Amino acid sequence: MPEIFINGQSVQAERDQSILQAALANGFYIPNFCWHPELSIAGNCRICAVQVEGRSWAEIACNMPVVEGLRVLTDSDVVKAYRKSIMQLLTLNHPVDCGICDKAGECKLQDYHYKFNGSPSVSRDAKVHATKFHPLSQRIVLDNERCILCSRCVRFTREISKSYALGIVQRGDSSLVRCAEDHSLDADPYSDNIVDLCPVGALLSRPFLYRARVWYLKPTRSVCPGCARGCSVQIWHRKPEWKLNALDARRNVCIERVTPLENPEVNGPWICNKGRDLAQIFERPRAEQAMQKGLAVDLAAAIDSARRLVAASRHPVALVSSWGSNEELEAFKAAQGARFDCLVKQDWEPQPGEWLDDDLLIRADKNPNTAAARALFTHTYDDTRPLDADTDLVLIWGEGFDFARLPAGARTILLNSYLQPENGHADVFIPISIQTERRGHYTNFEGVVSEFEPCFAKRASVADAETLFASLFASEGIPA
Amino acid sequence: MANTKLLMTFPVTASSHMLAAYRARGGYGALEKALREMKPEQVAAEVNASGIQGRGGAAFPMGRKWAVVHPMDGQPHYLCANADEGEPGTFKDRWILEYAPHLLLESMLLAAYALQVRHAFVYIRGEFDQPYRRLAAAVEEAYAAGYFGQRILGSDFACDLVVSRGAGSYVCGEASALLSSIEGKRGYPRNRPPRLTVRGLYQKPTVVNNVETLSNIAWIVANGGAAFSKVGMAKEPGTRLISISGHIERPGVYEIEIGHPFARFIYEDCGGVLGGRALKGVIPGGISTKILTASDIGPLTLDNASLQTAGSSMGSGGMVVIAEGTCMVRLLQVLLRFYHHESCGQCTPCREGMGWLHRIIDRIVAGDGHPEDIERLYQISAWNDGTTICGMGDAAGYATSGILNKFRDEFEYYIEHKRSRCNGTLECPKSS
Numbered sequence: 029m030p031e032i033f034i035n036g037q038s039v040q041a042e043r044d045q046s047i048l049q050a051a052l053a054n055g056f057y058i059p060n061f062c063w064h065p066e067l068s069i070a071g072n073c074r075i076c077a078v079q080v081e082g083r084s085w086a087e088i089a090c091n092m093p094v095v096e097g098l099r100v101l102t103d104s105d106v107v108k109a110y111r112k113s114i115m116q117l118l119t120l121n122h123p124v125d126c127g128i129c130d131k132a133g134e135c136k137l138q139d140y141h142y143k144f145n146g147s148p149s150v151s152r153d154a155k156v157h158a159t160k161f162h163p164l165s166q167r168i169v170l171d172n173e174r175c176i177l178c179s180r181c182v183r184f185t186r187e188i189s190k191s192y193a194l195g196i197v198q199r200g201d202s203s204l205v206r207c208a209e210d211h212s213l214d215a216d217p218y219s220d221n222i223v224d225l226c227p228v229g230a231l232l233s234r235p236f237l238y239r240a241r242v243w244y245l246k247p248t249r250s251v252c253p254g255c256a257r258g259c260s261v262q263i264w265h266r267k268p269e270w271k272l273n274a275l276d277a278r279r280n281v282c283i284e285r286v287t288p289l290e291n292p293e294v295n296g297p298w299i300c301n302k303g304r305d306l307a308q309i310f311e312r313p314r315a316e317q318a319m320q321k322g323l324a325v326d327l328a329a330a331i332d333s334a335r336r337l338v339a340a341s342r343h344p345v346a347l348v349s350s351w352g353s354n355e356e357l358e359a360f361k362a363a364q365g366a367r368f369d370c371l372v373k374q375d376w377e378p379q380p381g382e383w384l385d386d387d388l389l390i391r392a393d394k395n396p397n398t399a400a401a402r403a404l405f406t407h408t409y410d411d412t413r414p415l416d417a418d419t420d421l422v423l424i425w426g427e428g429f430d431f432a433r434l435p436a437g438a439r440t441i442l443l444n445s446y447l448q449p450e451n452g453h454a455d456v457f458i459p460i461s462i463q464t465e466r467r468g469h470y471t472n473f474e475g476v477v478s479e480f481e482p483c484f485a486k487r488a489s490v491a492d493a494e495t496l497f498a499s500l501f502a503s504e505g506i507p508a
Numbered sequence: 509m510a511n512t513k514l515l516m517t518f519p520v521t522a523s524s525h526m527l528a529a530y531r532a533r534g535g536y537g538a539l540e541k542a543l544r545e546m547k548p549e550q551v552a553a554e555v556n557a558s559g560i561q562g563r564g565g566a567a568f569p570m571g572r573k574w575a576v577v578h579p580m581d582g583q584p585h586y587l588c589a590n591a592d593e594g595e596p597g598t599f600k601d602r603w604i605l606e607y608a609p610h611l612l613l614e615s616m617l618l619a620a621y622a623l624q625v626r627h628a629f630v631y632i633r634g635e636f637d638q639p640y641r642r643l644a645a646a647v648e649e650a651y652a653a654g655y656f657g658q659r660i661l662g663s664d665f666a667c668d669l670v671v672s673r674g675a676g677s678y679v680c681g682e683a684s685a686l687l688s689s690i691e692g693k694r695g696y697p698r699n700r701p702p703r704l705t706v707r708g709l710y711q712k713p714t715v716v717n718n719v720e721t722l723s724n725i726a727w728i729v730a731n732g733g734a735a736f737s738k739v740g741m742a743k744e745p746g747t748r749l750i751s752i753s754g755h756i757e758r759p760g761v762y763e764i765e766i767g768h769p770f771a772r773f774i775y776e777d778c779g780g781v782l783g784g785r786a787l788k789g790v791i792p793g794g795i796s797t798k799i800l801t802a803s804d805i806g807p808l809t810l811d812n813a814s815l816q817t818a819g820s821s822m823g824s825g826g827m828v829v830i831a832e833g834t835c836m837v838r839l840l841q842v843l844l845r846f847y848h849h850e851s852c853g854q855c856t857p858c859r860e861g862m863g864w865l866h867r868i869i870d871r872i873v874a875g876d877g878h879p880e881d882i883e884r885l886y887q888i889s890a891w892n893d894g895t896t897i898c899g900m901g902d903a904a905g906y907a908t909s910g911i912l913n914k915f916r917d918e919f920e921y922y923i924e925h926k927r928s929r930c931n932g933t934l935e936c937p938k939s940s
Contacts, residue, residue: 071699072855074895085894091699113891117860150887152878153867177853196694196853199677201863203853 030096033081035103041094048076048089056102059111059140061118061227062178063090066297067187070179073118075140077110078102086110108144115145121156121201122228123173131229133242137176156201164194164205165213167220167234167301172204175230181205181222188298189388191216205230217383217390220304221297224287233304236285244270245284250480251470252286252303253351253396253463257389258472259295261303262287263464265483281484283307283464293476300383300390313447315459316489322452327459327489334441334456334500338367341421341439347373347409349426349443350395353468354477356493357397360425361404363497368423369416371409372401375428391473400471424454425493443493460493461486468494512739514727514747515720516763520607525642527649530610536655538730539614542621543663546729548579551622555725557733559745564590564681564718565794565824566899567744567812576705577713579624586714587625588690589616589722591632591639592674592681595794596846598826600749601719603761605632605639608723609646613669615725617655620667623715627668631686634674644671678850682898683716684708685852696854697898720749720825740766744811748825755782755831770808774829786832789914793823795843796903798910799830820910835930836915837922840908841869847904857892858901864888865908877923885912 029040032047034056041050046069051058061073069091077086081099086107089100101107119141126132158172177196182205185194193213197206213219223233247262264285266272271280286306288299318330325333338344346368348360364370376394378384385392402408415422415435422434423441431453434440442454451457465486469477486492523529530536542551556571577585589612593601604612612630620628632640647669650656658666672690674680680689684698687709698704708714724746728736737745744766750773753759757779764773774780774790781787787802792810798820800808808814812822830839848866853859865888868881889905896902912919921929 069699071897074856077895088699091701093701110895113895114856117856117864117891120860120864150884151864152881152884153864153871156863176856177859198853199679200848200851200853201859203859 030094030098032094032097033099035101036099043094045094046090047078047092047094047098047100050094051078051089051100051102058089058102059136059144060090061136061176062180064180064183064225067180067183070183073114073176073178075111075114075118075144077107077114079104079106111140111144112147115141116150118176119145119149120151121158121173122176123155125174126229128238129174129229130232130236130238130242131174131226135229136227158202158204162204162206164207164231165216165219167304168213168223169232169234169237170205171230171232174228175205176228177203177205178227179205180225180227181231184222184225185213185216185219189216189218189221191219193219194222217300217302217386218298218388220301221288221299224297233285235304240264240266240284247287247289248464248481248483249289250463250483251396251478252299252306253309253470254300254302254306254394255385255389256391256393256395256398256473257295258396258470258476258478259299259303259389260289260291260478261299261306262289263306263483283310283483291478294472294474294478295389298389302382302390310462310464314462314490315444315447315451315457316487318459318489319451319454319457321455327491330456330458331491331496331499334458335502337421337439337441337456338423338501341367343369343416343418344421344423345369345371345415345419346423347371347425347429348401348405349373349375350398350401351375351426351463352397352401352493353463353466353480354397354400354471355468356497357401357404359494359497363501365501367501369407369419370405371407372398372405373409373424373426373428374398374411375426377428393473396470396472399473399475403471443491443496445490458496459490460496461490465490466492466494511768512747512765513763514736514739515604515608515611515723515749516761525607525609525646527610527646527653530608534730535610535726536614538726539617539621539655540661542618542729543661543665548622548624551618551729554728554733555619555622558724558728558736559733559743560721560724560728560736561744561746561812562718563720563748563825565595565796567822570717570721573705573715573717574623576703577623577715579622581713584627584710584712585623585625586709586712587616587620587623587628588683588687588709588714588716589628589630589719590681590683590686590716591630591636591643591719592686593633593636593719593824594678594681594850595796595824595826596843597753597791597828598751598794598824599753600751600761600825602636602639603749603751604719604723605636606642609639609643610650611723611726612643612719613646613650613655615722616669617660617667618725618729619715619717619722621665625715626666627670629690629709630669630671631680631690632671632673633681634676640671640673647671677852678846679852679898679900682900685898686716687714696852697900699897741811741813743813748810748822750810750825750827752778752827752829754827754829755785755834756780756829757782764810766811767814768810770805770810770814773810774805778829781829781831783831787829788832788834789830789836791826791828791830792820794826795828795846795907796899797821797823798906799914801914833930835922835928836911836918837869837928838873840911841866841873843907843911844869844904847900847907851900855897855901858896858904861888861892861901862904865904872919872923875926877919877926879920879923881923882912882916882919885909 060076062070071091076089078089078100162170193211245264252259290297419435440454464483561567680695685695689695844866848862851862889908892901892905
């Protein structure tokens with residue numbers, strides 16, 4: 029481990045690190061735009077300058093290898109003047125339209141301007157204009173005036189997602205990020221990562237465009253249920269203290285956007301586009317009313333009816349949800365004892381046209397917790413084969429069950445979160461909470477357990493599966 | 509000083525560029541000598557002993573560049589001739605490509621032999637039409653005569669040559685951008701480290717040399733490095749091809765021994781300033797070198813050491829002569845328009861700075877200048893000094909600050925009076 033000195037302090041660096049990495053790893057902040065730990069070194073933004081002691085000039089730290097005994101300064105006058113000049117140049121043709129920019133509040137250019145420049149532009153000339161709202165794909169628009177040409181997005185599509193969808197055309201200060209003629213960013217299932225990667229507000233997510241100022245939002249740690257990878261994500265929703273009173277009240281309890289939560293064990297800093305669209309999964313119309321044969325009853329009555337059905341059954345089968353959390357699955361196992369034949373159900377199958385799987389993140393199993401469910405219940409429900417004919421009760425947990433496959437004469441208890449026609453077919457229907465309303469864990473296909481936290485409060489008319497099971501299988505108070 | 513010539517040693521005729529004429533002048537003799545009598549390291553040793561420095565502009569010693577490459581380290585190596593001669597005012601490589609293409613090819617074969625290179629490349633400027641056709645014809649002739657391919661001249665040495673044409677980018681004349689361009693990528697210069705001699709073309713050690721530098725190797729091998737080091741100056745041996753243009757009586761390409769007196773070159777060899785007018789300035793080695801005034805050049809000789817005393821350098825050998833009466837503000841406008849147009853746009857200082865410089869000078873020329881603009885031009889030049897990936901940012905800064913240093917009063921006059929102090933044209937009609 030080579031020893032280097034940053035601002036006079038001894039630092040033990042790794043052999044293959046750059047000065048920038050060694051400094052960041054040891055608590056010395058060096059600003060950076062184009063550098064990203066997962067991407068190749070471009071060295072084009074020039075903001076990460078440091079000064080080697082004894083030299084009169086500044087050099088970029090991202091491309092400076094660690095050498096035993098190297099002494100660098102991150103905050104000398106030379107470095108400060110250099111950074112200031114780079115900030116002056118970067119903002120020369122930048123529109124500084126932070127007031128209407130979605131990135132404002134989490135923009136590196138904005139932060140660094142206050143930190144390292146602080147003075148207005150010294151230019152007297154008009155700004156050079158470029159394309160606004162250039163559609164890169166169905167999901168992303170590009171504002172070329174804000175772009176600082178750090179090439180992070182281009183390198184991402186070449187090195188990580190390998191779609192080769194982006195490139196830079198023209199040259200000099202006319203350079204533009206554009207789609208390659210023979211590749212489409214729409215075909216890149218990871219394209220939205222470039223919106224996070226963009227250090228400025230040039231790449232904008234269409235679903236999030238002008239939707240919310242980021243400082244009114246807060247992120248809640250969660251796990252993407254879109255496939256068996258179980259990527260760690262942050263679900264952004266409105267801060268309770270900034271509750272909207274005037275507009276649609278649903279805006280206070282909706283998912284504004286989803287971003288990756290860096291997790292080296294699972295997803296690194298990336299997620300796929302499906303993970304960005306969790307609102308499309310979680311914000312489907314919710315079932316909030318318990319029912320018996322399609323007639324509304326209150327929750328307690330429905331649970332009581334379900335208990336009676338369970339107690340009266342002789343050959344009950346349970347179809348266990350692969351969307352249940354580890355806690356719910358364990359609660360179910362503990363509560364039902366050995367009464368049920370338990371089969372693990374695949375709640376979600378790949379949708380037509382959906383990206384099936386690849387080497388980066390996406391898995392063919394489109395359920396978050398199949399691994400934990402199988403570990404607990406072993407057997408899998410095969411929807412091509414009928415259930416045993418003598419089955420007299422089927423407890424269906426979660427969506428995705430075809431009622432046409434029900435054995436003749438079997439009664440049904442359905443636990444579901446969403447408003448679906450099957451809900452009315454069940455003998456007893458109990459609405460249950462979704463992932464964004466409770467705490468829990470999922471185990472991904474590699475056995476890595478990740479935690480999710482509640483974003484919103486659960487409605488009183490909706491049950492929590494974890495506590496529901498204990499009462500569902502309790503035999504007290506039921507006449508034999 | 510006797511004016512020894514190493515490259516322009518023959519009268520140019522309609523067929524002097526062809527293989528038969530080249531062989532009649534003793535061409536490919538050095539290659540035969542090297543393949544029969546010398547080991548690769550002996551060829552490299554002769555080149556090192558010659559002390560030859562790069563002719564592309566940076567004057568880096570060729571032997572030191574070669575020493576980084578280890579021919580026997582088991583990986584492929586590449587050799588590339590930089591024929592992307594794009595520095596404004598420079599057209600000396602063009603002379604070699606057009607009139608002595610076999611000299612380049614023989615020298616490249618010798619270099620390839622010394623460095624044990626299997627595949628060599630020539631990256632030729634896209635705008636070069638006649639030079640490209642002459643070079644391509646020469647390559648065909650050389651292949652047909654067995655100078656390229658397998659078992660060259662019956663030895664075990666094998667080498668193939670690929671000629672790549674540029675697409676009109678100035679920056680692709682920078683060695684690493686040139687290699688990116690050969691690889692089929694965007695012509696962006698690369699960050700150092702690693703040096704190209706460590707990781708260059710296709711991530712393998714690569715030697716990139718200027719056409720003129722390479723073309724000296726045939727002479728060095730034929731006559732010995734020691735003989736070469738006696739030509740020119742002790743610290744800067746050899747000759748230089750100087751392409752001279754602008755307000756000069758006899759423009760063209762001249763070969764001079766390094767250390768030739770500057771004033772004699774302009775006033776005697778090239779016939780003096782066009783129309784007998786007074787000399788206002790000389791850009792000595794391509795527009796990226798700092799301009800010199802008539803009083804500067806009096807005591808100077810044509811070598812880097814001498815020009816550095818006046819704050820300039822030999823650069824690429826592209827000399828531009830400027831007669832009295834030329835408007836320096838408009839001259840700088842021309843230069844900055846070039847740099848703005850040619851900035852590749854990869855790194856911040858040059859991408860933004862070149863456009864900024866150009867917009868300021870355009871505004872001054874349009875009569876909308878402001879007294880602080882001069883300081884701003886200096887400041888942007890300083891912001892580009894040593895801060896960019898390649899040398900282009902620095903070069904633009906040198907050109908700008910060079911002209912501002914010597915002719916600041918003209919800029920102040922222009923800004924104050926909203927017109928040029930000179931008659932405002934760059935043309936200088938011939939008096940006769």
